[in-house]
Amino acid sequence: MTDDGVQGLDPRQLEAYFALMEAVSLLQHHVEQQLQASGDLSYVQFQLLARLADAQGQLTMTALADSVVYSRSGLTYQAGLMEKAGLITRGPCPDDERTTLVTITEDGLALLGRVMPGHIQVARGMLFDPLADEDLSRLGDIMVRVRDHMRSLPPRSAAPRRRRQA
Amino acid sequence: MTDDGVQGLDPRQLEAYFALMEAVSLLQHHVEQQLQASGDLSYVQFQLLARLADAQGQLTMTALADSVVYSRSGLTYQAGLMEKAGLITRGPCPDDERTTLVTITEDGLALLGRVMPGHIQVARGMLFDPLADEDLSRLGDIMVRVRDHMRSLPPRSAAPRRRRQA
DNA sequence: TATTGTTATACTCTATAACTATA
DNA sequence: TATAGTTATAGAGTATAACAATA
Numbered sequence: 001m002t003d004d005g006v007q008g009l010d011p012r013q014l015e016a017y018f019a020l021m022e023a024v025s026l027l028q029h030h031v032e033q034q035l036q037a038s039g040d041l042s043y044v045q046f047q048l049l050a051r052l053a054d055a056q057g058q059l060t061m062t063a064l065a066d067s068v069v070y071s072r073s074g075l076t077y078q079a080g081l082m083e084k085a086g087l088i089t090r091g092p093c094p095d096d097e098r099t100t101l102v103t104i105t106e107d108g109l110a111l112l113g114r115v116m117p118g119h120i121q122v123a124r125g126m127l128f129d130p131l132a133d134e135d136l137s138r139l140g141d142i143m144v145r146v147r148d149h150m151r152s153l154p155p156r157s158a159a160p161r162r163r164r165q166a
Numbered sequence: 167m168t169d170d171g172v173q174g175l176d177p178r179q180l181e182a183y184f185a186l187m188e189a190v191s192l193l194q195h196h197v198e199q200q201l202q203a204s205g206d207l208s209y210v211q212f213q214l215l216a217r218l219a220d221a222q223g224q225l226t227m228t229a230l231a232d233s234v235v236y237s238r239s240g241l242t243y244q245a246g247l248m249e250k251a252g253l254i255t256r257g258p259c260p261d262d263e264r265t266t267l268v269t270i271t272e273d274g275l276a277l278l279g280r281v282m283p284g285h286i287q288v289a290r291g292m293l294f295d296p297l298a299d300e301d302l303s304r305l306g307d308i309m310v311r312v313r314d315h316m317r318s319l320p321p322r323s324a325a326p327r328r329r330r331q332a
Numbered sequence: 333t334a335t336t337g338t339t340a341t342a343c344t345c346t347a348t349a350a351c352t353a354t355a
Numbered sequence: 356t357a358t359a360g361t362t363a364t365a366g367a368g369t370a371t372a373a374c375a376a377t378a
Contacts, residue, residue: 016306017289023313024190029235042345061360069195074346076361098354098359123183130315131308138304140182142297147189149296208368227337240369242338264336264377335378344369355358 027126034122039115044068045082046119048075049112052088052104060093061100087111193292200288205281210234211248212285214241215278218254218270226259227266253277 028043035041041049051067052059059067065075079102082088087108093099104112128136194209201207207215217233218225225233231241245268248254253274259265270278294302 012306013290013294013302014286016302016309017286017293019306019309019313020190020293021194023309023316024186026235026313026316026319028187044345062358069192071347072360073348073362077345080361093359096355096359100360120180120183124179126316126319127183127186127312128179130311135304135308135311136179136182138301139308140178140185142301142305143182143185143189145296145301146293147185147192150189150192150292153192153292210368228335237370238337239339239371243368246338259336262336262378266337333378336376337374338376339372339374341371341373342369343371344367346365346367348364348366349362350364351360351362353359353361355356 023127027123030122030126031119034118035115038118039111040085041111041115044070044078045087046112046115048078048082049087049104049108052102053109053112057104057109059102061090061102064102082108189293193289196288196292197285200284201281204284205277207277207281210236210244211253212278212281214244214248215253215270215274218268219275219278223270223275225268227256227268230268248274 032043035043035046039046047068048064051064055063061072061075061079065072068075070078079088079090083090087105089103089105090100091103093101131139198209201209201212205212213234214230217230221229227238227241227245231238234241236244245254245256249256252271255269255271256266257269259267297305
């Protein structure tokens with residue numbers, strides 16, 4: 001809270017932060033190109049497929065939007081595209097008539113499987129190659145902890161700003 | 167998912183990779199909101215200002231575009247906005263008449279300084295808080311190495327796709 | 333001929349607000 | 356009244372290609 005360096009962050013911290021942001025930016029760029037080339041998928045769409053696969057194939061729109069940090073209308077847009085492409089289907093939910101259940105199709109799963117190898121190869125070439133095995137363990141351990149911490153912070157698809165007048 | 171590892175990446179590597187991507191996505195989101203709120207800046211614009219400041223205030227358009235991984239036309243667009251906002255100026259280069267030199271203004275530097283504390287605070291709250299000092303050193307060390315490796319890979323503003331017939 | 337930068341254009345993505353329907 | 360999802364819309368951002376000027 002005092003101010004040595006920029007607001008109490010020492011140069012070591014600053015460097016770590018900026019290196020992280022830059023590295024991931026570069027990685028994202030390449031990954032996006034790979035996904036586009038190999039499966040005509042944007043990164044968001046890839047994420048959506050991955051989440052669905054990870055959740056036994058089904059999620060509600062809201063759950064899906066939350067899991068990718070996304071507005072619901074944005075998800076509706078993407079879901080429209082992906083449904084048209086045959087990667088997912090949308091259907092009613094037996095428990096709650098308001099809810100839409102998104103289901104990944106066979107084609108969606110197949111595409112995910114087809115795209116994954118190249119995706120991973122990019123990650124390996126850019127991220128893992130320059131790291132020793134030990135580094136990787138540490139990085140994994142650290143980032144899992146960080147991610148879980150971040151997840152525990154308040155989300156955002158829920159109430160961007162309303163909820164202030166009854 | 168299918169198993170026996172996805173293409174030779176063991177689950178540990180996969181988890182590290184996805185945790186990294188998700189954490190940085192979340193971080194980016196919050197940082198963007200902070201920049202917007204505190205300085206009416208997009209993250210790209212923040213990066214541009216930071217690069218310029220880091221380079222003693224001046225860079226050519228191409229150098230700037232490269233340093234942010236950006237198309238030159240995209241940079242022209244952003245530079246237009248930022249010039250209009252008084253954050254940078256563009257002028258001729260004495261050495262090479264083709265080149266445009268981008269210079270950060272006093273206002274640009276001031277804005278960068280004004281925005282930085284909050285920016286860092288977000289990074290601290292989301293990234294550094296859950297980490298021990300030791301973790302931070304490791305993360306910094308690792309990511310600097312990774313970033314430098316990535317930088318050493320072929321860039322991209324130079325020749326997007328042409329250069330295939332001489 | 334190659335390179336720097338700009339322009340024109342077309343398109344994708346994203347979010348906000350208004351709306352429908354259920355709970 | 357609150358929530359799930361969609362729609363309409365408007366705006367920001369990005370890239371590609373064509374272009375002008377200089378090297």
